[in-house]
Amino acid sequence: MKTSQTKIFLIGLLLLVVLVPGSAQTTDWTLEDCINYALSRNIQVQQAELSTDRNQLYTEQAKAAMLPSLSGSVRQNFNWNKDIDSQTGEFGSLDGSNSTSYSLTSSMVLFNGMKVNNQLKQSELELQSSRYYSETVKESVELNILNAFLQVLYAQENVVNAEKQIEATAEQLSLAEERLNLGMVSQSDYLQIKAQLASEKLTLANANSQLSIARVSLMQLMELPVDERFGVSSPGLGQLLNQNLTPDAGEVYAQALAIKPQIKKAELDKQSAELDEKIAKASLLPSLSLDAGLGTAYSSGLGGFNYADQLKNQISPSLGLSLTVPIFQKKQAKTSVSVAQIGIATAELEEINTKNQLRKEIEQATVDVVAAQSEYEASLEQYQAIDESNQVATEKFHLGLMNSVDYLFEKTNLIKAESKLLQSKYNLIFTYKILDFYKGIPLTL
Numbered sequence: 001m002k003t004s005q006t007k008i009f010l011i012g013l014l015l016l017v018v019l020v021p022g023s024a025q026t027t028d029w030t031l032e033d034c035i036n037y038a039l040s041r042n043i044q045v046q047q048a049e050l051s052t053d054r055n056q057l058y059t060e061q062a063k064a065a066m067l068p069s070l071s072g073s074v075r076q077n078f079n080w081n082k083d084i085d086s087q088t089g090e091f092g093s094l095d096g097s098n099s100t101s102y103s104l105t106s107s108m109v110l111f112n113g114m115k116v117n118n119q120l121k122q123s124e125l126e127l128q129s130s131r132y133y134s135e136t137v138k139e140s141v142e143l144n145i146l147n148a149f150l151q152v153l154y155a156q157e158n159v160v161n162a163e164k165q166i167e168a169t170a171e172q173l174s175l176a177e178e179r180l181n182l183g184m185v186s187q188s189d190y191l192q193i194k195a196q197l198a199s200e201k202l203t204l205a206n207a208n209s210q211l212s213i214a215r216v217s218l219m220q221l222m223e224l225p226v227d228e229r230f231g232v233s234s235p236g237l238g239q240l241l242n243q244n245l246t247p248d249a250g251e252v253y254a255q256a257l258a259i260k261p262q263i264k265k266a267e268l269d270k271q272s273a274e275l276d277e278k279i280a281k282a283s284l285l286p287s288l289s290l291d292a293g294l295g296t297a298y299s300s301g302l303g304g305f306n307y308a309d310q311l312k313n314q315i316s317p318s319l320g321l322s323l324t325v326p327i328f329q330k331k332q333a334k335t336s337v338s339v340a341q342i343g344i345a346t347a348e349l350e351e352i353n354t355k356n357q358l359r360k361e362i363e364q365a366t367v368d369v370v371a372a373q374s375e376y377e378a379s380l381e382q383y384q385a386i387d388e389s390n391q392v393a394t395e396k397f398h399l400g401l402m403n404s405v406d407y408l409f410e411k412t413n414l415i416k417a418e419s420k421l422l423q424s425k426y427n428l429i430f431t432y433k434i435l436d437f438y439k440g441i442p443l444t445l
Helices: 002-019 031-041 043-064 115-182 187-221 249-259 261-282 307-313 332-398 404-439
Strands: 069-084 091-111 287-299 316-324
Touching: 031 115, 043 115, 115 187, 115 261, 115 332, 115 404, 187 404, 249 332, 249 404, 261 332, 287 307, 332 404
Parallel strands: none
Antiparallel strands: 069 091, 091 287, 287 316
């Protein structure tokens, strides 16, 4: 009995592991995985998409506004009155009657200064503008995820480097201990190596803390609950390193103008503002509309005709044209036109500002690429030189030709150079990816 219960428990536990969302999720996320997940969960992205859905409904409504309207009505009346006797001049008893009327009415605007047409064009522009805004929000999320992802990779590599340094120093400490026992080095030399190992362990602890912080930051940007199993895949970044680029800011800016959604949105917003003026001016013009109706009625007071006969014979169609000429509108229309003109000027300035902001960002991005390449090359050269010097110092230390003070000086320089090289490496990769972003190249590693 207990064996059967144990089997049932294990099967249930297995199903729980399989079925619970996220429990079987991979621990290594690529940059593309992180971006896609973030886009599906980000609140700003969802709000932008809802705004697009709302503008889609407004566009459909604007199209329907060009169609004729149609409405029907039914009215039932009950009346009571007293008849007057023509001979006696006295009121008779209270008599009641009822009547029923049916009607259909339709109306259609024939001309109103192209107001309805322009409103339709404006709604279509606003729909497209909201789509470009949604793309802008998504791009912002992608950039944030890229930065956070690279921070995790940097922190991971920093931890690996710290562990390697500890491993090397532990070997040196073991050697120093042997020499101390043989009386070949002083107690001071031994303790200096031991202190260096303790310092490197603290550095590793700090590196692990920074890695944890970077992982949490990335998960929070992704709107993913913090999970200890979360990790990122480490792609080969060698091919992304110094490409010796000399980007031209003008060329990149020209590319970005043609593809960036914030530029297209600003252009559409200006066109929409221009339509605001046309819509406002339409209120100054006469409007012409066509009205049509069809009605019939029944009254109990008409003797000799039944219900169906009355409805059939009292059908009364109607057709009419209505012309409305604005004469005095208390400056409402003129004010609307002036406000729309201000809106056009505002939209033009916003378009200029958006383009200027994009140009400045690209100019900075191209400068950053050149500077990051130079910094990486200098850091790499410095690291290689210090690494060679450290190798010689390590050999001398092993042979007992160098004391611990000089050896630790060389090792400290190597650690600093390695840290600087690591920083310049990921800074260079980030600047390359920013440049790709403005060129419209997808963010991948």
